[in-house]
Amino acid sequence: MPDAKISLQDIARRLGVSAKTVSGALHGDGSIRMAEGTRARIKALADELGYVPNMVARGMRQGVMPIIGIVADGLITQPFATEILRAFDNSVRTEGLSVVVTSVGDPSTVEASVAELQRFMPRAIAYAAMYHQVVDLPKAARGAVKLMINCRDSEGEIASLVPAEREAAEAIVNHLFDRGRKSIAFLNLPGLLAGTMREDGFRAAHAARGLAPNEAWIRPATRGPLYSDRARSLVFAHVQEMLSGPVRPDAILCGNDRVALEAYNTLRRIGARIPEDVAVASFDNQVEIAARLDPPLTTMALPHRAIGRRAAEILAGQGRRANSIEEIPFRLVERASV
Structure with missing residues (x-):
């Protein structure tokens, strides 16, 4: 069984070199010059003896720990x-x-x-x-x-x-357009930097195609200045209203997967089919939500x-x-x- 207490000095004595040379060979100190043969012999003996670097001692000497x-x-x-x-x-x-x-x-x-x-x-x-x-x-x-x-x-x-929030919103909106959707609503996250940047991307994707989004369909998912679990949800009221008029969205982009879950429930309650009547897309890819919805949710996965x-x-x-x-x-x- 290798001896975990083998030191640099032990290796140096056996090879007839300095402890500094051994340290340079084993710890990659490029400032210490030596023949490659010497470096190879030091590494071989260290492996044979089972040398284990004392990271604490080394850290103390260098002033930083690993x-x-x-x-x-x-x-x-x-x-x-x-x-x-x-x-x-x-x-x-x-x-x-x-x-x-x-x-x-x-x-x-x-x-x-x-x-x-x-x-x-x-x-x-x-x-x-x-x-x-x-x-x-x-x-x-x-x-x-x-x-x-x-x-x-x-x-x-x-x-x-x-x-890359703005880029992600542009990508998912372009995906909806490419899949034949023409009228996209956005249930955004109020008061969050991500929400602001995603709305910028939502608008940019429309502008790039010479389109203007329906301003009446860009709405906050919750009441109040900041999106949170404690804030009152507005998803049911918004979705129901948008789909009750003569002009209806054929896709709903949701600020995150939890908002999308609420949108699914609302669409089911009013008899709308996903994706036949209304497509739903989102952000985050919280797999415990997105992959288990019926049908499974298309979403932009956060790059965590x-x-x-x-x-x-x-x-x-x-x-x-x-x-x-x-x-x-x-x-x-x-x-x-x-």
Whole structure:
């Protein structure tokens, strides 16, 4: 059984070289020059003896540990948003790094959470949010946070990875047009950045075809200034009204899959068939909803896994550097509702 306590000094003594040379060969320090034969002998003996790097000691010497810190604003409480952390964790592990996550409930705790993570001497710290939003970090935390994940820095100073909301809306509207739909209603998410950007994309897709959307069919899915589970739903009233007039939409784009679920229920209650009478499309691809509706829902999948993988690439120092704001594209999931 390999001896886990073999040290750099042990290997150095056996080969008659310095511990610094052994460290350079095993830890990839390009500043230490040596013959390739020497490097190969050191690696071979380390493998034979079962040398295990003391990452803690190495981290103490270098002033950083093989750790990435994440300040998570509600991210770990949302079933589909956790895909960001899952993909991130899987990716950084391939680089020999570990992830330490601290959850924050309100902005007043962000500074303390960043300070707590700094005690671990992480290689980098990122801030991640459960949905696309603008975040105003406290001044004391700004210098420590290297990357914003699924959110934007209010000052535009910190690199940010966000979903390409406008592009996604253009893509799904074009898909509806390409499938023969001509009159599209939009039940949007009020008060959310995603809703604003998706409406921009909705309008842009119409404009690109020389069309103007029916303004009376662009409506909020809930009452109040902000979409939330607690807000009163307006879906039933809106769908019923739009389909009771002489001019009716032949497609309804929903702000997310939960809104689409309500639209399905309303259409069934008033005797409209999906997709024969009205097509329904959406955003998010919450599989527990979208794939189980009847018929299954066509939707734009949030790029959570891609965001997690790209964040890992940036923070591990691999691949290209982050842009100021980097938009990650959604993926169209075609099902039977269109």
